[in-house]
Amino acid sequence: MSGTVLLTGATGYIASHTWLALWAAGFDVVGVDDFSNSSPEVLHRLQRLGDRACVFERADVCDGAAMRSLFTRHAIDAVVHFAAFKAVGESCAKPLAYYRNNIGGLISVAEAMGASGCKTLVFSSSATVYGVPEVLPIPESAALATTSPYGATKLIGENLLTDLGHADPSWRIALLRYFNPVGAHDSGLIGEDPRGTPNNLMPYITQVAVGKRERLQVFGGDYDTPDGTGVRDYIHVSDLAGGHVAALRHLMHPSGRSFTANLGTGRGHSVLELVRAFEQASGCHILYDIVARRPGDVASCYADPSRARQLLGWQASRDIAAMCADSWRWQQSNPNGYND
């Protein structure tokens, strides 16, 4: 399988790992990003890891003219649309910015694709579209609901693309619902580099371990879970990247059809289980306090990953120890992320 894949949000956490996986799978890649939530240094790291130049354009995906121009200058066979704001709490404070960027950007990219005749699209969705799960593990057929503007932009994006596929069946669209991406490329050269105070658990833990933060706040110790702390389906970002390659291979195959799939491991781990696994992997002691629940959090959320396994022949392979070891190697090598 070959071809040229456009990655939007290309210098972001998941996209940069997908970039490497696509190169390894024999694809060519064009990246586009506006660096609003990522660093140009990622390109240098990718070129070092891939031993090849990155084909990259700096642009805002909401800029329709820039997107149309990009498709006239590059022969794109498929697109993976990662570009979006992703902080749940921030989306509650800035809903208009989230709707404009996440929905407007998707429309702008899809319009430029349609105008150039490129109708193969992988959309970065999220388990957050399941809202408060009614059944565990969660199948793709589960009821959908959202609890934040961020989650609403993901669900609207899925519905928008589903309508597009109904209007024009020549589109081949994959809706990939990520659970909790963690970890880093095993080189330690690329990884998660959140700006400001990390919203997510793993980057907060690694910043405590490297001495940037004093203590972890565990949001809630009274959930209906084995140890009272929240349970999530953590998936290694390199496994997630492999899931995107498998999705593209499916869509680009002559018999490929549009689909929706969970990208998770099917296993849940609690906050305290992740803390303990990280301590074992890193040799660091993580100080923490159990405090009040975070508004909007659910007790447990983990995937039924069987559809991706059956349809794509893909499943996650890295365990929680590898996720912790790789996260630590990245943070230890880059205490200030890409700003070192």
Ligand code: WQD
């Ligand atoms: C995981 C667990 C927290 C931080 C969100 C989005 C999802 C995706 C991933 C974008 C929960 C607990 C966390 C901390 C804690 N984002 N926690 N202390 O909320 O499951 O998912 O991020 O694509 O769409 O919804 O991930 O890492 O924030 O939280 O105790 O400082 O860790 O309560 O149980 P979440 P998370």
